[in-house]
Amino acid sequence: MEFRHLRYFLVLAEELHFGRAAQRLAITQPPLSLNIQQLEASVGAQLFTRSSKAVQLTAAGRAFVPQARGLLDQAQQAARHARDVSQGLAGSLQVGFAGTMLYRGLPQLLKRFQARHPKLRLTLRELSSSDQLIELAQERLDLGFVHTTRVPPGLSQILVARQPFVACLPAGHPLARRRTLSLHQLQGEPFAVVSRAVSADYHERILALCTEAGFAPEIRSELRHWLSVVSLVSQGLGVALVPAALRQSALPGAAFVPLDAATGVYETYCLWKTARDHAAMGAFLDAVRSAAKRLQSPHAD
Structure with missing residues (x-):
């Protein structure tokens, strides 16, 4: 028949x-x-x-x-x-992301993309940068938004955004109302940081910044998520250096103070497997490139 x-x-x-x-x-x-x-x-x-x-x-x-x-x-x-x-007009994409992207343009990017591609199904998975690299290699993710410069061979990348680190302090801390502060003023304070196992790049970056400021940080807490770091600080259990976008978390009890000297930047990359054959990915990457232009403009937060 x-x-x-x-x-x-x-x-x-x-x-x-x-x-x-x-x-x-x-x-x-x-x-x-x-x-x-x-x-x-x-x-x-x-x-x-x-x-x-x-x-x-x-x-x-x-x-x-x-x-x-x-x-x-x-x-x-x-x-x-x-x-x-x-033609990339339908199908599904598995998208991984690190939590800070919730405060750095990811929700807005997804809303715009879904409005233009209603037949495409996006599945989101919050994962650490290291876990995303594993999932991308195993093709269990189509794309990932990561905070690492250690990109394995076979992956392509787009720099999505860069932002400075700021000091995160308990709202009642003596330095919390300063307009800016020097990193060496946090010497002797108990630090909360993201675990090395979750994001080795930025764990080491924070240690290096403190070393450059003339002290070794006293690390009291290692956590899996930046938002957990901010939450712990808001409870008065330490201080931290966090990406500036986390100011938007607006957690009660946490204050964010810019640093008075350049401390490097916190970079976000979109990664995908170069050889991956997925028509919908091209449309999504176009949306990522447009978002990257906005986020890297001089007027972006």
């Missing part, structure tokens, strides 16, 4: 006349008759009665009409979906 057989059957079922049906199908009557015979042989039942005066559907033919129509509709839907996927 072929889809051509179903289409011919449905036209003949509507016309009940071989001449008119053949005309609609832009074929001659002999091919139409042959295709109907082939369909009946495939189904194993007579679908039409034929006489010199009329063509009528049999009981089996009447029962077959809705089934044939449903099969053709499904085939057409499947073809449309396949075309949309091949």
Whole structure:
């Protein structure tokens, strides 16, 4: 049974006349008759009665009409979906992200992208940068937003955003109301940091910044998420250096004070497997590049 057989059957079922049906199908009557015979042989039942005066559907033919129509509709839907996927208009993407991206443009990027690509399904997974690298290598993620400069071979990247570190202090801390402060003023304070296992780059970056300021930080807490670092500081259990975007977390009890000297930047990259063949990824990467231009502009937060 072929889809051509179903289409011919449905036209003949509507016309009940071989001449008119053949005309609609832009074929001659002999091919139409042959295709109907082939369909009946495939189904194993007579679908039409034929006489010199009329063509009528049999009981089996009447029962077959809705089934044939449903099969053709499904085939057409499947073809449309396949075309949309091949053109990047439909399908799904698995997107990983580090938590700070929630305060650095990711929600806005996703809203704009979904409005323009309603047939594309995005699945989000919050993961550490190191976990995202593993998932990307295993192709369990299509793209990831990470905070690491240690990009393995085989991955492509877009620099999405860069931002300074700021001091995060308990709201009641003596330095919390300063307009700026020097990093060496935090010497002797208990530090909260992101665990080395979660983000080795930035764990080491913070240690290096403190060393450059003339002291070794007294690390009391190592956590898996930046937001956990801010939450702990808000409870008066330490101080921290955090990406500036976390000011938007607005956690009660936490104060954010800019540093008075350049301390390097916290960079966000979008990574994907270079050899990954996924049409929808091209559309998403275009959206990422547009977002990156906005986030790296001089007026971006």
